[in-house]
Amino acid sequence: MLDYDMPLWRPPSEGDNLIIQATLGCRFNRCTFCSMYKSKTYTARPLEAVFADIDRAARLWPQAHRVFLADGDAYGLPTETLLALAARLRERFPALQRITAYATPFNVLSKTPDDIEALRRARLTLVYLGLESGSERVLQAVGKGSARPMEAALARCRESGLKVSATVILGLGGRAHGQEHMAATADLINRQPPTYLSTLHLMLAPEIVTDFLARHAERMGQPFEPASDRHLLTELRWLIERLAPPTPVIFRSNHASNALPLAGTLPRDRDRLLAEIDAATEAGEETLRPWWRRGL
Ligand code: SF4
Structure with a gap:
C-alpha cells in the first residue's frame, strides 16, 4: 500500500492497523539479541515525506482508526x-482513535511529563517498551543497558497517564540465570506496573548468534546455555507467581515465539495462569506450539 523501507516490524496487536514509517531503524541498535534493524542506519524521515505517506494512506484507507x-x-x-x-x-x-509507537526508556525520559501529556491529548496514548528483564546483570549481558532508566521511564509513563505495553524475553539469562532474571523482572513490574505485559521466547537470528554468545559469556563469566521449552515454562511460572502489581496488568503470552499462549489479568488471574502452566508442564511437548509454527 505504501512504499515501506523494509524490513518493517510492528507489534502483533498492530497487525490490522495502519503503519506509518516516521523513522527508519533504531537509534540505540545495540541489543545483542535483536536483529530487527541491523541493516538500517537510524534516520528521522523528512516531515514532508511522512505527510505524503499519511495523505496517500488516507486516500486508500480513509476509515483507518488506529495508527x-x-x-x-x-x-x-x-x-x-x-x-x-x-x-x-x-x-x-476522522475516525482516528489512537496512535502508538515503539519507545526506548531514553525516548520516554527525553520528554517532560508536559510533553507526554500533550502527546497523549493528541491521541498518542500507548507506547511499546522492550523491558526484556529487570535484572541488571542480564540487561548488561545483552547490551540493553541498565534497569534504572527502564524503571524511571515506566514511572514517568504512569505519572503522565501514558499506557505502556511492555515485553519480557524468557530465556534471556540462559539456564543459569533464569531465576535471577525472573525475580528481578517481577520485582520491577511490581514497583512500576505497565498497562499490558507480554512474554516472548528468546529466538536469535543466525547472523547475530556469535556476537550474542560472546558478550553473554564475557559478562556472565560462563558460556550461555539455552533454555529448553520446559525450562522456559518454569521461568514463566517464576515470573507469574511473583507478580503482585498494585494495579491490574493485562498479561498475554500470545506472541508467535511463545510455546504456550496464555491470557489473563494480574494479580486477579494468577492462580489460573499458574494452573495452566503446571498442566502444560505435566502434559509435555504435545500441548506446546510446535517449533515450526513459532517465529520472531
Ligand atoms: S531491542 Fe529495541 S532498543 Fe534494542 S536494538 Fe532492538 S529495536 Fe533497538
Whole structure:
C-alpha cells in the first residue's frame, strides 16, 4: 500500500492497523539479541515525506482508526514533530482513535511529563517498551543497558497517564540465570506496573548468534546455555507467581515465539495462569506450539 523501507516490524496487536514509517531503524541498535534493524542506519524521515505517506494512506484507507508509527523508536522524535504528525493524522482520518509507537526508556525520559501529556491529548496514548528483564546483570549481558532508566521511564509513563505495553524475553539469562532474571523482572513490574505485559521466547537470528554468545559469556563469566521449552515454562511460572502489581496488568503470552499462549489479568488471574502452566508442564511437548509454527 505504501512504499515501506523494509524490513518493517510492528507489534502483533498492530497487525490490522495502519503503519506509518516516521523513522527508519533504531537509534540505540545495540541489543545483542535483536536483529530487527541491523541493516538500517537510524534516520528521522523528512516531515514532508511522512505527510505524503499519511495523505496517500488516507486516500486508500480513509476509515483507518488506529495508527502505529514505525520504525524502532519513533517516540524519540522531537515532541513538536510528533504533535505535527498527530495533527495531520487527526485531520486525514476522522475516525482516528489512537496512535502508538515503539519507545526506548531514553525516548520516554527525553520528554517532560508536559510533553507526554500533550502527546497523549493528541491521541498518542500507548507506547511499546522492550523491558526484556529487570535484572541488571542480564540487561548488561545483552547490551540493553541498565534497569534504572527502564524503571524511571515506566514511572514517568504512569505519572503522565501514558499506557505502556511492555515485553519480557524468557530465556534471556540462559539456564543459569533464569531465576535471577525472573525475580528481578517481577520485582520491577511490581514497583512500576505497565498497562499490558507480554512474554516472548528468546529466538536469535543466525547472523547475530556469535556476537550474542560472546558478550553473554564475557559478562556472565560462563558460556550461555539455552533454555529448553520446559525450562522456559518454569521461568514463566517464576515470573507469574511473583507478580503482585498494585494495579491490574493485562498479561498475554500470545506472541508467535511463545510455546504456550496464555491470557489473563494480574494479580486477579494468577492462580489460573499458574494452573495452566503446571498442566502444560505435566502434559509435555504435545500441548506446546510446535517449533515450526513459532517465529520472531
Ligand atoms: S531491542 Fe529495541 S532498543 Fe534494542 S536494538 Fe532492538 S529495536 Fe533497538
